Amino acid sequence: MKLIKALFTLTVFSIISFHVHAQENMQDAAAPADSIKHLFIDVHQLEPGKIKFDDVAKVHAKDLAVENKYGVHFLDYWVDEDKGLVYCLSSSSDTESIIKTHAEAHGLLPAHFYEVTGGTTATLNGEKKFFLDIHHLGAGNVTAKDVAAAHQKDLAVEKKYGVNFINYWVDEKEGVVMCLSQAKDSNAIINTHKEAHGLLPDEILEIKPGNK
Numbered sequence: 001m002k003l004i005k006a007l008f009t010l011t012v013f014s015i016i017s018f019h020v021h022a023q024e025n026m027q028d029a030a031a032p033a034d035s036i037k038h039l040f041i042d043v044h045q046l047e048p049g050k051i052k053f054d055d056v057a058k059v060h061a062k063d064l065a066v067e068n069k070y071g072v073h074f075l076d077y078w079v080d081e082d083k084g085l086v087y088c089l090s091s092s093s094d095t096e097s098i099i100k101t102h103a104e105a106h107g108l109l110p111a112h113f114y115e116v117t118g119g120t121t122a123t124l125n126g127e128k129k130f131f132l133d134i135h136h137l138g139a140g141n142v143t144a145k146d147v148a149a150a151h152q153k154d155l156a157v158e159k160k161y162g163v164n165f166i167n168y169w170v171d172e173k174e175g176v177v178m179c180l181s182q183a184k185d186s187n188a189i190i191n192t193h194k195e196a197h198g199l200l201p202d203e204i205l206e207i208k209p210g211n212k
Contacts, residue, residue: 037091039118041169041178042098042110046084053079053208056086060210062105070097077210078132078180085205087132114176116169117144119151125164127182130209133189133201135177142175153196161188
């Protein structure tokens with residue numbers, strides 16, 4: 001009789017445990033969409049020739065001081081002093097959280113957002129010049145898979161022209177690709193892309209990276 005009661009108790013406990021775990025799994029599966037992180041590049045268009053890298057570094061530090069409040073993680077940034085452009089790479093659930101972070105930190109709001117997919121970051125070399133080259137291929141005309149394949153072709157010939165491609169990011173929706181690299185000049189980047197796959201950038205920015 002005691003054995004039957006023990007087996008009955010074990011069976012009931014197993015059933016309860018199964019339902020509890022099932023409910024927990026269902027709750028995990030139904031996690032709110034705003035808990036999912038995405039990669040974004042936001043662009044600040046400031047006054048050409050009027051911004052300095054050191055000033056942007058101080059502003060970036062203010063972002064880092066409040067980013068956790070809004071669930072944002074700033075990963076990197078790049079500055080083109082001559083054109084007054086600042087590009088910020090971050091991880092966030094949405095663009096609104098990034099806007100709130102910038103607004104509270106310093107009030108400098110981005111002019112545009114790109115939701116991107118990135119590649120694998122390569123090791124930096126001794127080259128002092130950094131470039132961000134941008135391809136505008138048209139909305140819906142490129143996929144992350146296509147860009148990954150083109151990037152591999154770049155890597156196969158980059159040493160010939162003294163280029164070191166660090167990483168790339170693609171916004172499939174807008175058809176925009178950004179490539180971060182080190183090179184002696186912009187012509188080296190153009191020649192690499194030209195030989196690798198023939199897709200030439202619409203613009204090449206000489207930038208100063210925030211994290212190097």
